[in-house]
Amino acid sequence: MERMKGKVCVVTGGARGIGRGIVEAFAREGALRVWALDMNDAEFPALEKAWPAVKGAVVNVTDAAAVEAFTAKAKAEHGRIDALVNNAGITKDALIQKMSESDWDAVIAVNLKGPFLMTKAIAPVMMEGGSGSIVSISSIVGLDGNIGQTNYAATKGGIVAMTKGWAREFSRKGAKIRANCVSPGYTRTPMIETVPEKVLEPIIARTPLGRLAEIEDIVNGVLYLSCDEGCFVNGQVLRIDGGLTL
Numbered sequence: 001m002e003r004m005k006g007k008v009c010v011v012t013g014g015a016r017g018i019g020r021g022i023v024e025a026f027a028r029e030g031a032l033r034v035w036a037l038d039m040n041d042a043e044f045p046a047l048e049k050a051w052p053a054v055k056g057a058v059v060n061v062t063d064a065a066a067v068e069a070f071t072a073k074a075k076a077e078h079g080r081i082d083a084l085v086n087n088a089g090i091t092k093d094a095l096i097q098k099m100s101e102s103d104w105d106a107v108i109a110v111n112l113k114g115p116f117l118m119t120k121a122i123a124p125v126m127m128e129g130g131s132g133s134i135v136s137i138s139s140i141v142g143l144d145g146n147i148g149q150t151n152y153a154a155t156k157g158g159i160v161a162m163t164k165g166w167a168r169e170f171s172r173k174g175a176k177i178r179a180n181c182v183s184p185g186y187t188r189t190p191m192i193e194t195v196p197e198k199v200l201e202p203i204i205a206r207t208p209l210g211r212l213a214e215i216e217d218i219v220n221g222v223l224y225l226s227c228d229e230g231c232f233v234n235g236q237v238l239r240i241d242g243g244l245t246l
């Protein structure tokens, strides 16, 4: 079944980790075009070779001019954008007394301003077409907080609040544009490679399903919300954490 058949999709942070998994899944599910946006272009040739629908674009999501220029290019190609996934994100963890202002600013810029700029640019294209899906990657930390992640928690909570506003704002005047979040638990990607196993082990022990998330676990939720199977799901937060935060 080709759940993304004919759709034009944009995925930020698409070069590796969860974003790359989403890009590949959308291509596998028959998307017409999957734009993989990232600051790092090293993986684009391999992605484009494996999946003809995929095109890489170097876009820093914190750069308003770059986001707008990209959106104009994507709109010029097919005249519409059906799915946006705000996935790009970074961490700069420290206890609050040790968290520098620059580490606060950097995380806010990528994780919060990035989805703002991307959605500000792309939602109007969706509005013109009358339909679309926006999925933003939050985190269980955005719902429950975490020691050493004041900056990250602020952005991931902010994404949830923005999403609930967008779910109403973009469905006015009959437009069928949905906005939802996926909130992953700890997921095996390059982002958590630096987290020591001694920190991960108690998390696994507290997780009813007894493991960390794999990239595919998160991708499957994003796919559901992005394709027409999720067509009546709007303004929701889907936790994918094996029951860790129950």
Ligand SMILES: NC(=O)c1ccc[n+]([C@@H]2O[C@H](COP(=O)([O-])OP(=O)(O)OC[C@H]3O[C@@H](n4cnc5c(N)ncnc54)[C@H](O)[C@@H]3O)[C@@H](O)[C@H]2O)c1
Pocket (backbone or CB within 6 Å): 012, 013, 014, 015, 016, 017, 018, 019, 037, 038, 039, 040, 059, 060, 061, 062, 086, 087, 088, 089, 090, 110, 114, 137, 138, 139, 140, 183, 184, 185, 186, 187, 188, 189, 190, 191, 192
């Ligand atoms: N891995 C986890 O445990 C976990 C848990 C919960 C939520 N998340 C969230 O999932 C998303 C993906 O995480 P991941 O683990 O795959 O991360 P990752 O670090 O493996 O990949 C992130 C990608 O985003 C890109 N990126 C970073 N800054 C960017 C910018 N300014 N503009 C464009 N691209 C940029 C990076 O180059 C990289 O390719 C993030 O939003 C993260 O906060 C991850």
